[in-house]
Amino acid sequence: MTFEMTLLVLILISGFYMAWSIGANDVANAMGTSVGSAALTLKQAVIIAAILEFSGAFFFGSHVSETIENGIIKSEVFSQTPILLVYGMLASLLATAAWLQLASYYGWPVSATHAIVGAVVGFGAIIGGIDAIYWGNVSQIVISWFISPLSGGLLAYLIFTFLRKKIFFAPDPIKAAQKITPPLVFMVLTTLSLIMIFHGLNNLELQLNPFETAGICFLISSAGYLISYWLVQRITLPGTPLISTARTNPETFIGLDKAKKHLNRVTLTCSGETHYQVLLLLGEIDRLSASLKKPEETHDTTTEYAVVENIFGYLQIMSACLMAFAHGANDVANAIGPLSASINVLRTGIVTSHTAVPAWALALGGFGIVVGLATWGWRVIETIGKKITELTPTRGFAAEFGAATTILVASRLGMPISTTHTLVGAVIGVGLARGIEALDLRMTRDIMLSWVVTIPISAAITVVFFYILQAIFGS
Amino acid sequence: MLTTILNLFGRSPFAPLESHMGKVANCVQMIPELFEALSKKDYDEVERITAKISELEHHADLTKNDIRNHLPKGLFLPIDRSHLLEILAIQDRIADAAEDVAILTTLKPLEMLPIFKNDFHEFLNKNLESFQSAQLIIKEMHDLLESSFGGIEAQKVKSMVDDVAFKEHEADLIQRKLLKNLFKTEDQMSYGSFSLWMRICEELGSISDLSENLANRVRMTLDLK
Numbered sequence: 243m244t245f246e247m248t249l250l251v252l253i254l255i256s257g258f259y260m261a262w263s264i265g266a267n268d269v270a271n272a273m274g275t276s277v278g279s280a281a282l283t284l285k286q287a288v289i290i291a292a293i294l295e296f297s298g299a300f301f302f303g304s305h306v307s308e309t310i311e312n313g314i315i316k317s318e319v320f321s322q323t324p325i326l327l328v329y330g331m332l333a334s335l336l337a338t339a340a341w342l343q344l345a346s347y348y349g350w351p352v353s354a355t356h357a358i359v360g361a362v363v364g365f366g367a368i369i370g371g372i373d374a375i376y377w378g379n380v381s382q383i384v385i386s387w388f389i390s391p392l393s394g395g396l397l398a399y400l401i402f403t404f405l406r407k408k409i410f411f412a413p414d415p416i417k418a419a420q421k422i423t424p425p426l427v428f429m430v431l432t433t434l435s436l437i438m439i440f441h442g443l444n445n446l447e448l449q450l451n452p453f454e455t456a457g458i459c460f461l462i463s464s465a466g467y468l469i470s471y472w473l474v475q476r477i478t479l480p481g482t483p484l485i486s487t488a489r490t491n492p493e494t495f496i497g498l499d500k501a502k503k504h505l506n507r508v509t510l511t512c513s514g515e516t517h518y519q520v521l522l523l524l525g526e527i528d529r530l531s532a533s534l535k536k537p538e539e540t541h542d543t544t545t546e547y548a549v550v551e552n553i554f555g556y557l558q559i560m561s562a563c564l565m566a567f568a569h570g571a572n573d574v575a576n577a578i579g580p581l582s583a584s585i586n587v588l589r590t591g592i593v594t595s596h597t598a599v600p601a602w603a604l605a606l607g608g609f610g611i612v613v614g615l616a617t618w619g620w621r622v623i624e625t626i627g628k629k630i631t632e633l634t635p636t637r638g639f640a641a642e643f644g645a646a647t648t649i650l651v652a653s654r655l656g657m658p659i660s661t662t663h664t665l666v667g668a669v670i671g672v673g674l675a676r677g678i679e680a681l682d683l684r685m686t687r688d689i690m691l692s693w694v695v696t697i698p699i700s701a702a703i704t705v706v707f708f709y710i711l712q713a714i715f716g717s
Numbered sequence: 718m719l720t721t722i723l724n725l726f727g728r729s730p731f732a733p734l735e736s737h738m739g740k741v742a743n744c745v746q747m748i749p750e751l752f753e754a755l756s757k758k759d760y761d762e763v764e765r766i767t768a769k770i771s772e773l774e775h776h777a778d779l780t781k782n783d784i785r786n787h788l789p790k791g792l793f794l795p796i797d798r799s800h801l802l803e804i805l806a807i808q809d810r811i812a813d814a815a816e817d818v819a820i821l822t823t824l825k826p827l828e829m830l831p832i833f834k835n836d837f838h839e840f841l842n843k844n845l846e847s848f849q850s851a852q853l854i855i856k857e858m859h860d861l862l863e864s865s866f867g868g869i870e871a872q873k874v875k876s877m878v879d880d881v882a883f884k885e886h887e888a889d890l891i892q893r894k895l896l897k898n899l900f901k902t903e904d905q906m907s908y909g910s911f912s913l914w915m916r917i918c919e920e921l922g923s924i925s926d927l928s929e930n931l932a933n934r935v936r937m938t939l940d941l942k
Binding site: 271274275351406410411412413415547626629630632634662663665666669670673674675676677678679680681682683684685687688689 | 721722723724725726727728729730731789790791792793794795796860862863864865866867868869870940
């Protein structure tokens with residue numbers, strides 16, 4: 243009994259530690275951009291992150307956790323010696339934690355998700371044999387690793403291009419922003435409620451038929467529409483009045499019209515080259531009168547853009563909440579997936595193939611994330627927030643929304659992806675839409691290198707830890 | 718993982734570009750002082766101002782080199798990298814032109830003859846005006862970045878560019894007048910002085926030419942309909 247208790251304690255501690263390190267390191271990537279663009283203060287960011295990371299983990303984290311728990315290793319392979327599965331999962335947790343510590347010490351951009359998946363696959367393949375892995379699922383997961391940054395980037399690119407056209411290219415950016423924001427909020431909330439409520443929120447035990455689902459989505463979205471409408475109207479417009487340049491003298495237009503009449507008469511008297519030249523002249527006169535007719539309004543665009551950014555501050559808060567929720571949902575699985583697999587075996591003594599992740603495990607994971615955030619993560623958010631000032635709210639909203647939607651869809655599909663790399667893809671998407679002053683793409687080479695390196699290394703370390711555990715605790 | 722998002726943002730060259738233009742402006746703005754001293758025949762003051770302009774031009778060069786050294790290949794910018802470097806090069810040439818004008822005035826004690834004095838001052842002012850208009854365009858760069866080089870901001874910059882082009886044209890007209898008057902003095906001056914004045918007018922005229930080039934380069938980065 244005692245050795246099982248020791249194992250249990252070890253598993254709980256490692257699971258908690260993984261969750262803690264997620265809260266300490268990863269959350270900052272999700273929330274740091276909002277602090278950097280001053281859409282949120284540090285305190286607001288930490289509070290929002292704490293509430294939403296936990297909710298994401300608890301209400302939405304089951305899909306991905308189940309994938310890591312059941313979807314990678316065929317548990318039947320271990321039905322004779324279930325204790326080996328426990329060792330393996332525990333070894334995965336420990337190995338990933340160790341590898342992440344090493345990587346963060348050297349500053350390598352390693353993804354926790356890639357590490358844990360690599361660890362579990364490594365353990366399953368090496369100890370259980372090649373057939374012990376659901377290679378179909380694993381290849382789906384790997385494909386999702388490629389797709390998620392691309393999808394985040396594409397979404398962010400589209401959103402920012404849309405914002406560019408509708409707001410920055412509009413004659414009155416502030417009015418355009420005020421007009422666009424409520425429908426944007428409506429669409430955002432609709433998409434998200436649909437993703438989440440439609441068989442998504444398991445732990446709330448909601449049984450809704452499609453009409454009720456649609457009804458709730460509509461209610462939430464309309465509430466968002468009205469609230470954002472009200473908030474946006476409260477934005478005070480800048481005090482500087484529009485200064486228009488002096489209007490052109492009407493005599494100019496009369497003179498130009500006379501010139502056109504004369505030139506038209508000339509076209510009747512000539513032919514060939516001269517005729518062509520006169521037609522060119524007529525075209526020039528038309529262009530000139532058209533440009534003179536448009537009254538030029540020169541006003542202070544700087545304050546205008548500042549107001550637009552203020553309006554988008556609200557939207558960025560919303561997208562930051564989404565990021566926190568999505569991040570909690572996807573990353574809690576890194577800790578809780580292996581944890582629930584091993585605890586299940588310890589509790590029942592047998593290996594079952596499709597167990598749900600217990601609610602208390604998700605709560606433990608969520609709690610670990612919050613503790614990590616509160617003890618260490620806030621410092622990292624502060625650092626990132628101080629250093630990233632390039633992302634204004636419009637850019638931040640586009641990037642975060644693109645990333646958050648991708649992560650939520652992936653979480654709903656049960657795909658464990660790297661939230662950080664998705665966000666990187668999204669930011670690059672905004673940069674490609676000419677939204678960012680200077681984007682250092684040398685980093686992408688490092689990221690791709692880390693993909694290739696992480697999986698074999700975490701697999702190897704896991705196997706080492708497995709043998710150590712087996713030696714200590716016996717078969 | 719902490720460093721991932723941070724490392725994604727590179728050092729923006731746009732604020733340093735504006736600051737470089739400011740340093741170039743420092744050089745150019747000393748030219749009226751220079752010719753004030755020259756018309757008063759205060760040749761020591763002329764030397765002093767020239768030394769100052771040289772120093773300021775050197776400071777501008779240091780900024781320029783700093784910008785160039787911090788544009789790694791992997792850095793992705795919202796405008797063509799070559800356009801950015803060209804704008805920087807033109808700004809540098811303006812500073813060089815200002816320095817050349819100053820050095821030319823120190824080669825020999827020159828005298829500003831009354832026949833072309835007024836034209837010269839008019840010419841000088843027009844060149845400075847076109848430079849200042851170009852500097853305003855560079856200052857707009859910050860708003861251009863915000864609106865990602867399009868929309869009404871781009872239209873505004875386009876009209877500023879047209880403004881600079883017109884001022885350059887006016888400068889050309891004044892230059893013709895000035896040179897005609899200068900040639901009328903060919904018997905009153907030694908050949909050396911005459912050729913120096915010719916060179917000075919040339920270099921001075923290049924300031925408005927370069928300002929127009931600069932404005933056009935900026936215009937090429939815009940996303941106009």
